[in-house]
Amino acid sequence: MHRSGATMAWNVFKFCTALRGLGSIMILLVLGVVGVTYYAVVLTNFGPALSAGGLDSLVAVLVLILFHSLLVMLLWSYFSVVFTDPGSVPPNWRPTIDEERGEADPLVGTEFSNVQADPNQRIRYCRKCNQLKPPRCHHCSVCGRCVLKMDHHCVWVVNCVGALNYKYFLLFLFYTFLETTLVTASLLPHFIAFFSDGEIPGTPGSLATTFLAFVLNLAFALSVLGFLIMHISLVAANTTTIEAYEKKTTPKWRYDLGRRKNFEQVFGMDKKYWFIPSYSDEDIRKMPALQGLDYPSKPDFDSQ
Template identity: 55%
Template sequence: MGDCCRDAQPFRLCSGLRFLGYIMILLVFAIVAVSYYAVIVVAWGPQLLHGGLLSILAFVIVLLFHLLLVLLLWSYFMVVFHDPGAVPVGWQPASKGTYSALENSVILADHIAIDTRESEFSSTEGSGRRPSIRYCSHCQNNKPPRSHHCSVCQRCVLKMDHHCVWVVNCVGARNYKFFLLFLFYTFLETVLDSLALLPHFIKFFGDARNHSGSPGNLAVTFLSFVLNVAFALSLLCFVVMHTSLVLSNTTTIEVYEKKKAVEWKYDLGKRKNFEQVFGSNKLFWFFPLFSKNDLHDVPALHGLDFPTHSDIEV
């Protein structure tokens, strides 16, 4: 969702997307509430008191449900409230001397063929002569590598992946890990809910025919099962897609750009690519947190500096 919204009508659409995001947050909590009621209150919570193997199975399901729910919500809140990273005002490349004349020409003529000039700068990327310097005509600011302008957030986002209406926020360099963990734990939760509710879903049809059981509980169980199966199948596609993107060190926006490249310069190997998003400390990989060492030693987590093939070779 890059540099769009150039006139009044799309701007209204972008504002509508932000409002839609708040509705999505309520929808997330509604789905969690329905699933909790169906799995814990109706299906497996009462089984804890029966004793025997069934009680042990119920304890395992209830424990896993709450563990995944905590990790899911923790990751979700981190995506919603954590800044993906915005381009600092007046940002300049690290080596300023080589580009001073070029930067001045862009600033003085920012209303004249900006897009043409930007494409010319980008064409030098990978040639070995100098890195590209891009300029955002909306923010009136230079853009670091891999950053893009979000028309919903109205700013340039560092290593922007996409704007997600489900979290009312952009997914970028500083919260991409949290977004991936949210996808992963939500997928596991929906799979667990689907398996836990499957016997009760099958039993639903017998109870419906015999008019036994509470109609409200039957309806909630049926609805929760269908929702969880649908979300599990949908999330599986997203988990597979983003796993592929992480292992190739590519964002959703960069997929097309990568196809045109002979060799993707940010691809440092699967292990290093993974660490560019999750850090190198294994203890923090499955939690929406970064260690102090990773924040200090992995520049890509800050979204301004990204190692490339040439850096590794040197």
């Protein structure tokens, strides 16, 4: 990952390298949590309730429809993050004239102030990859390469989160929060029943699975909510986790175009595609930022 001398003496992302050996085990863990949850919600509780009749059946139908719909979107978004390359620097990439004037190394000059950049500032260069670095590109020590608009390396998806899969990662967080919240709410009466004096129907195995599914989904709902709020604030400011850490409290940021345009930089302009892990062909053609190499900036920065 990108380092800037003494300011990066303690890198909050360094812990990722210690988890390099986990690999696809994390994918199996995610699928394991999904499997336990599916067994508890569909096979143990609300599937059998379909034949109960009355209000119980209606509630079961609604829960199962919502559960499966959110599960499809969750898994679609998750595997889109896993299997989508976050963005690599093209071979023999060279910056344009505008980028040479506007990009300094590291995250200083015209990116954070109204002072004219020093003409002697060099183009950003990665000594590990021995190549020039496009704007907002950072080196990932886990992947061992430069990643376009790198946000962070996520062990849960066994991949970097960058320009080409950041939207998919956000949708994964969004649908995970909705799904885990739904499961927590739907299993809450069953969880409370564990602490009542009455007899609880079901086998010991099904009861244990229900209990475990409730605890896991409650924990994930609370933790994912924190990450979701953090990334919403990052999208609103058109910055990444790494950039927010490196620029610290400096108020000036050349890529902050306003909340609407900042949102479109990640999700595209076609509203039909906002909530699915994909982009329209028109957005890909008309929005260079989605390719991770060229980003529009504030006019007052470009004029400097």
